[in-house]
Amino acid sequence: MPIKNVVVNCTDVERSVAFYTEFLELTPLGEPTSARAVLDAVTATVELRAVGNGRERSTWSPDDLQKGFRHLGFKVDRIDTRAAVLKAAGVEFKLDPLDAEGNVRICFFxxxxGTLLELIQGDLEYAEVLDADGVARERALGVPSRPRFDHVAVTIADRDATAAHYRDHHGFSFIGTIEQPHDHRGFHIGYLKGGDTVIEVFTYDVDTTGRAPQLDVAGFAYAELTGDVPALPAVESPDGTKVYVDPDGFTYAVGSGA
Incomplete structure (x- = not known):
């Protein structure tokens, strides 16, 4: 069962719609308003919601040693061309395009x-394949004609516990791993696949920090999954949605659908 939707809070919906439609070619579903817009990202939707609080109030940090949400990833073609367009428009980058572990090319902006986004070009070559059928389904998606939502990345403390939770409650399969041998922190990545989408999980050999959920500030708010209602703490979003908080602080709601 896939990630169905990701909710991103923003201070100016019109500005964010222009950004995501121009640079990521997402398509509005219905007529955007000043309060909300839903954009088609091929394998999921991205929902933009207006909040009155500015970026300065968020406790999210770009340091991946902070547990919980890290970034949203989109599969693309022509990554260098796309990055050049972003740079020409003055978009802030965290990481310029480069060849990464797993024989893919990536960049972050x-x-x-301030929501961190990743572009990925190419099919991952896993250090260890744990679900060959899942990897085959991923590769069968092919090269996207326009950017498609691929994953949400999360820093976690316990890979086995996280994999079991999202398998048992939401149908995600642990398909493979990538190692980062040059990272002095001991950086390991696992891939939990549900439908055509992925939860990318980061673990480290050094200490990580926690973060309380914030659903009323600009930035990533929560993902929407299908499956069972989990036995997790819950908080209420500004629109009244019940949002669950997993042990690493990752926030998600549960909806219906396959």
Whole structure:
């Protein structure tokens, strides 16, 4: 069962719609308003919601040693061309395009309110394949004609516990791993696949920090999954949605659908 939707809070919906439609070619579903817009990202939707609080109030840090949400990833073609367009428009980058572990090319940049986004070109070559059928389904998606939502990345403390939770409650399969041998922190990545989407999980050999959920500030708010209602703490979003908080502080709601 896939990630169905990701909710991103923003201080100016019109500005964010322009950003995501121009640079990521997401398509509005219905008519955007000043309060909300839903954009088609091929394998999921990205929902932009207006909040009155500015970026300065968020406790999210770009340091991946902070547990919980890290970034949203989109599969693309022509990554260098796309990055050049972003740079020409003055978009802030965290990481310029480079060849990464797993034989893919990646880059990282920020949306207008500081949500970290990744572009990925190519199919991952896993250090260890744990679900060959899942990897085959991933590769069968092919090269996207326009950017498609691929994953949400999360820093976690316990890979086995996280994999078991999202398998048992939401149908995600642990398909493979990538190692980062040059990272002095001991950086390991696992991939939990649900439908055509992925939860990318980061673990480290050094200490990580926690963060309390914030659903009323600019930036990533929560993902929407299908599956069972989990036995997790819950908080209420500004629109009344019940949002669950997993042990690493990652926030998600549970909806219906396959």
């Amino acid at each position: 920020y949306d207008p309110d």
